[in-house]
Amino acid sequence: MIIKGLAVIAIVTLPMSALLWRQSHADPVQHRYDVTPHKSLRVYLINGVCGLRLLTMPTKTNIKATFHTPLNSDPTPSQGSLMLTSSINGPYRTTWLVFPLWMTTGLLTIVGAIPVFTGPVRQRWRKWKGHCIQCGYDLRGNNSGRCSECGFRYRHDDNRMRRY
Ligand SMILES: [Zn+2]
Incomplete structure (x- = not known):
């Protein structure tokens, strides 16, 4: 049941993942979401790679004006990489999660196809038993x-x- 549910979710989200993958090549995207006054999330879709960068202020005493100070280092995800890193740059903590979109698309394809393979296989097994x-x-x-x-x-x- 859980596998079937996951498969349905995978099949529904698969076109979206494929679209993002395509878009990342045709028209790279950068979004910024200010989650809280102390946390900002940047989403990159570049060259088949998805990058999520979470920027965190270390203390709550920092005012928002400080928060918007541009950072010296602004690395964008490199193609084909998979990484999860966290680094401190002055008062900021930067957490990166980078993964290639082919991985997401491939994973969704596999999960979506699971019932196709488990159904007939399970039937044969039951018949044999x-x-x-x-x-x-x-x-x-x-x-x-x-x-x-x-x-x-x-x-x-x-x-x-x-x-x-
Ligand atoms: Zn029966």
Whole structure:
């Protein structure tokens, strides 16, 4: 159930991930979100890479004017890299999370495809064990042609591999 739910989410978000991937090449994006007065999140989509940079003020006594002071170092994510780093630059802490978008897209594709592979494989496994292919109920000794648990009709030759 959880796998199916994740697969549905993956299939729904997959086009978005692919679009972002494409956009990162065609039209690089930089967004800035001021999460709190002391935290600012920058989102980069550049050359197939997604970069998230969280900038944190160390103390709450810093005023917002200070916060907007430009930083000396402003590294943008490099292509194909995967990294999670944190560094302190003066009063600022910078946390970077960089990952290639092919990784996200690939992962979503794999998760979305899981039910395709687990479904038939599980059915074969149940059949081999002599269990109902619908619900997995043990049908050994059941010759009625119908699963007593879920009512699924099965042909006897389907269950030829039953082990008694
Ligand atoms: Zn059944």
